[in-house]
Amino acid sequence: MALIHSKTRGVFVISVTPFTPEGAIDWDSLDRVTDFYLEAGADGLTILGMMGEAPKMTQEEALAISERVIARAGDAPVVVGVSAPGLAAIGSLGRAVMDLGAAGVMVAPPGSLATDPQIHAYYGHVVREVGADIPVVLQDFPLATKVAISDEVLGRIIRDYPSIVMLKHEDWPGLSKISRIRAAEAEGQRRISILCGNGGNFLPEEMARGADGAMTGFGYPEMLVQIVALSAAGEAVRAMDLFDAYLPLIRYEAQPGLGLAVRKHVLARRSAIASPALRAPGGGLDAVSAAEVDLLMDRLSDRL
16 A cells, blocks of 8 residues: 655545444444445545544554455555554554554644644654654644644654654644645745645635645545545636535534534435444434434535
8 A cells, every 4th residue: 555645635534433323343334434435536544533533442443443444445545543642552553553554644742732842842752653664644633632733843843754744734723824834845845745624614725725635524525525626626616616515514513522423424324334323422413403414415415
């Protein structure tokens, strides 16, 4: 399997982890949702991210899921989230999934990092722990991690740690951050791939700012694929028009604490997974919310 690199482009869908209503991993649905994403046109997958409920997994489950998805994905690259409170766990899981054929690993900063020097040093520790030959995705998601990575620190990380080849951009507001990274590259800073998250909420604008694609999840991954393709082809207005059709559902999913339940409900209704269950702690949609999502899906179907 090819490794990710500083010029990687396209859509890497953040995969959900399917569970049975009792909380067991649903292996058949894991195969089915992997196929679903790739058949929708995804260039790759990212597994065991925050929306993949990674913190609820044992190390053994994380390895088993990685092995299953990497094998199922064939030639499509799979990035594996290996974020953990301790560096030893990151290194152990990171090296193990790379041995299984992963295309790279993704690491978010722990919330304990309070200063710029700590943030910079932490990613140096990560690189040394997993090995400098392993491509790393830096997940910049301050709304979830509470760690704000400044332009100056990010620039030092890019300069000092060449194996960090990709930024999962989820700063919000953060469109100007993309522009500043690309401007710094024009002045000689090493290039880094930028794939954007935040549920696709700002994908047309992110692409216009110089992003290389998306690394996020949505119940309609074909929308992400089409918007990235249209943007890359210079069809910005058509990309925005397509985005507008999905906006009501994107907006509904953006509710803090509810997004994954909405996404799994949509995927279950589209037969990509058997059950919308979240592993505890975490619950699904109540009946009224489920009916609202169903209405949005029906209206979307009528518009497309």
